[in-house]
Amino acid sequence: MATVDLKDVKKVYAGGVEAVKGVSIAIPDKALCVLVGPSGCGKSTLLRMIAGLEAISSGTCSIDGRKVNEIGPTERDIAMVFQNYALYPHMKVYDNMAYGLRNRGTPKDEIDRRVKEVAETLELSHLLDRRPRELSGGQRQRVAMGRAIVRSPKVFLFDEPLSNLDAKLRGQMRVEIKNLQRSLGVTSVYVTHDQLEAMTLADMLVVMNAGLVEQIGAPLDVYEKPASTFVASFIGAPPMNLLPLIGDGTSFADGSATGLATPAKAVTIGFRPEDADVAANGEVPAGSVTLPATVQAVEPVGAESFLHCAAAGGSIVVRVAGRATAQPGDNLRVVATAESLHWFDQAGKRI
């Protein structure tokens, strides 16, 4: 039961480098908040400031309404899962999980009960006597989670916990983390650079870039209404097609007219690969954008295929269901309907 409140949090390193340039996020109780962004965007620094592992240069961080700027990580009542798990190599799984409780002076039988209970939930019961080096990557990951859960802290902090696992295990663990977080109802902050992980896990998605928050919202809201070209190109795979406009937004970069009612100040038009379609020469709904395109590459994924095309002086990706019949070199007509179009101004902001 805890909220996490960041107010204008900044991190300036000794050399004058500003890693986080004023971030305000209010995370409600029991929510899973995912910080996502490219490497170097300050998301990990922000997490470490919440943990108390990095000092906050200015602004405030409150957990459960209490300002924690000056409080060490131990007293903040948080638990953290690290990227490389950071298990104590010389301790058995049991002791790894019990260590934090012992340091807090929890009675022995209470520790035993809680460790066994958590081990049961995470299916670690048969591994309690092993040492970390005798475990597989996935098992280590579970132990790291168990170490966090067993303390029943106010807040969980995850620092790219799945990035060392193979793709299949990552998908599996993603679901498990989500379910666990739901059932435990502990407020969590999760850092990742993987937009798929971010989309599937988050109750609240925070997209960061260059030390600033680009957008905060529910994952699907962020997906459907990206606040900037950065968010548009970061969330979604493959990313949104963005085409520059010239001449007050009346024509594409290659000079061809858009034939659209472009909003004022729009300099970029965007549409998602999955919203575009390859149309025959027939009629298209009013307001749609129609682009003559040349196929450059075809990526069959199985259930769908991606056509990489050159169009309107740029390059775009179009998703088609099933197997693509198009071949590289084919000329097509790509259509995206009016409601699927996104417009961005000079500063990259959504219109």
Added chain:
Amino acid sequence: MADRKAPASGHDKLMIGQSATGIYIAHAVLILGILVVAFPIYYTFVASTHTLQTILRPPLPLLPGGKFFANYTEALFGGVGRIGGVGVGTLLFNTTVMALGIAIGKIAISILSAYAIVFFRFPLRMTFFWLIFITLMLPVEVRILPTYKVMVDFGLIDTYAGLILPLIASATATLLFRQFFMTIPGELVEAARVDGAGPWRFFFDILLPLSRTNIAALFVILFIYGWTQYLWPLLVTNRNDMNTIVIALKKMVSFADADTQWHLVMVTAMFAIVPPILVVVLMQRWFVRGLVESEK
């Protein structure tokens, strides 16, 4: 491959390109090496089991004589006349105290200073590091006179503290621990902090257990270093009952007035050799692991 020579019988784990002749030569060299190293020790043992008369009348037999118990009992409990009636037992005790004191003291001091230098940020941290580093260039012999003066002023002549203290700081061991501590991932330190471990808890619960192979390897090296100290114990001890075994051995041989009691010298030499050998043999496994393996 069909034309490859079949391995010599019984040696199915030959290294690539190794022939049976090569193996014989390798073994011959190894056996020769063992003989060269072990024979003097064996001969010392043989001499320690004969009477003085037998030793003084060459040639010395190659097989042990019948005076084992007599000689060893005399040396241990009778008090060896040459060094003021002090028994080898006392010498062994003195040397053990000194060697253990030096080894344990060096490890304790260097692990703590390395801990401070690696894991804490304090003013002049690098200055202190370099100060420690520079002492590597000052061997005991260079600073032996001022050190002696200090010991005299403190009244530490003929005490265990006087034997141990001046040799207890070690830049080498500090550097060794520093290098090891720097390989410990930052995440582990942070995990411990989140888990509520303060500096002492972290040191005792995590750092010390992780360093145990390094400590063991260092202990072996430092114990032998302490055991074989000669110059400093010679200076700082005057009383016969504070002598270390190495000093006593030298005193026994150079006594000019009478015949050297070679049989007792040999017994004392055996006693001087055995403890370091025991330490190496008993800690061999740890010693090798500490030198070659870094904990994953």
